[in-house]
Amino acid sequence: MSAENKDKKPVEGKHEEDEVDKLTEAMKDVKLGDKEEKTESAFKPLSSNDIEGVAKYILDGHAKNIIVMTGAGISVSAGIPDFRSPGTGLYDNLEKYNLPYAEAVFDIDYFRENPKPFYEVVKGIYPGQFHPSKAHYFIRLLAEHGLLLRNFTQNIDTLELIAKIPQDKVIYAHGGFSKAHCVGCHKEYPTDFVREKVFSEGIVKCDKCNSCIKPDIVFFGESLPDEYFSCSKKDFPKCDLLIVMGTSLQVRPFATLINAVGDSVPRLLINMNAVGVKASFKSEGIPLKDMMFSGGFAFYDPDNHRDAFFKGTCDDGVQKLADALGWGEELKKAFEDPIPEFKFEH
Ligand code: CNA
Numbered sequence: 466m467s468a469e470n471k472d473k474k475p476v477e478g479k480h481e482e483d484e485v486d487k488l489t490e491a492m493k494d495v496k497l498g499d500k501e502e503k504t505e506s507a508f509k510p511l512s513s514n515d516i517e518g519v520a521k522y523i524l525d526g527h528a529k530n531i532i533v534m535t536g537a538g539i540s541v542s543a544g545i546p547d548f549r550s551p552g553t554g555l556y557d558n559l560e561k562y563n564l565p566y567a568e569a570v571f572d573i574d575y576f577r578e579n580p581k582p583f584y585e586v587v588k589g590i591y592p593g594q595f596h597p598s599k600a601h602y603f604i605r606l607l608a609e610h611g612l613l614l615r616n617f618t619q620n621i622d623t624l625e626l627i628a629k630i631p632q633d634k635v636i637y638a639h640g641g642f643s644k645a646h647c648v649g650c651h652k653e654y655p656t657d658f659v660r661e662k663v664f665s666e667g668i669v670k671c672d673k674c675n676s677c678i679k680p681d682i683v684f685f686g687e688s689l690p691d692e693y694f695s696c697s698k699k700d701f702p703k704c705d706l707l708i709v710m711g712t713s714l715q716v717r718p719f720a721t722l723i724n725a726v727g728d729s730v731p732r733l734l735i736n737m738n739a740v741g742v743k744a745s746f747k748s749e750g751i752p753l754k755d756m757m758f759s760g761g762f763a764f765y766d767p768d769n770h771r772d773a774f775f776k777g778t779c780d781d782g783v784q785k786l787a788d789a790l791g792w793g794e795e796l797k798k799a800f801e802d803p804i805p806e807f808k809f810e811h
Pocket residue numbers: 535536537538539540541542545546547548549550554555590619620621622623639710711712713714715716735736737738740777778779780
């Protein structure tokens with residue numbers, strides 16, 4: 466048996482036991498002869514579809530394999546603009562680059578033609594300039610309490626590393642700055658060299674083929690790292706609570722992961738606005754983009770039995786959740802941690 470399979474068995478067994486416990490609990494309300502549909506809608510993993518309900522679910526011991534999906538919104542309070550927030554997001558502030566469309570700044574074909582806008586924009590995100598947000602430290606606390614299965618992040622700012630979230634718990638779905646390669650001949654370059662050139666010369670060229678060098682951020686038109694696929698396949702079936710924070714859920718394939726947890730697994734969204742909602746409730750929030758993947762959050766569905774939405778900042782949401790878990794002071798203290806000198810180590 467491979468090491469991976471050895472690891473897998475007990476976790477799956479435990480997960481099944483939890484499922485049986487949950488089902489047994491749910492069956493208590495079922496009267497003899499009740500129709501099956503009623504059994505399903507009676508099943509409610511959360512005592513209330515809000516942060517308090519999620520905290521109770523955790524405190525009752527139901528969440529031992531929490532997955533946290535994150536996006537640019539968790540780093541906004543750290544001083545890094547997101548993409549899509551109206552007015553402040555990067556996409557609303559690109560006029561000076563005369564781009565054909567906003568996403569072009571992170572498009573691999575456009576980069577090959579005109580790399581300058583990317584190098585300019587990326588200076589404002591480059592690791593080493595920012596202090597992580599409370600939301601990053603909350604993810605670290607989940608790991609320290611032994612509850613974090615994985616943090617899947619779309620972010621490229623590396624604040625997960627600075628907040629000391631264990632790096633084997635983080636999947637950088639859209640890559641990062643820890644490596645850099647030439648887009649022509651794929652020669653690898655030291656990250657410090659690339660960083661220095663970006664800030665001093667505004668453009669970085671390969672000494673072998675004269676193409677541009679790009680940090681290993683995943684651009685539109687490029688594939689996601691292998692570990693994103695292998696870990697999402699392995700992790701999501703084990704997940705017993707999904708927390709989604711600070712993302713518009715507009716970028717595939719990442720966004721579709723919210724549908725990859727089991728049907729009875731609670732999902733908490735902490736965001737400034739409702740996103741990833743079921744297409745039938747699009748008047749209430751931003752729906753999941755791709756109809757090929759059915760599902761989405763059911764906040765506005767009268768039969769919603771497991772989705773909770775906290776409307777507000779990630780930092781307020783995690784503080785409220787931490788308070789409800791009795792970790793409020795621990796989170797405030799972690800947030801005050803002095804940040805280590807920045808080094809690419811993952
Ligand atoms: P996005 O599309 O810009 O969406 C951000 C979401 O967060 C929006 O729904 C906002 O309403 C919400 N939001 C903004 N501020 C807050 C806040 N303080 N609290 C709670 N919610 C907030 O960004 P996504 O991450 O969804 O898009 C994926 C892109 C963004 C990835 O490819 C990233 O690489 C890329 N990106 C990353 C960074 C970063 O690494 N910090 C910055 C900008 C863009």
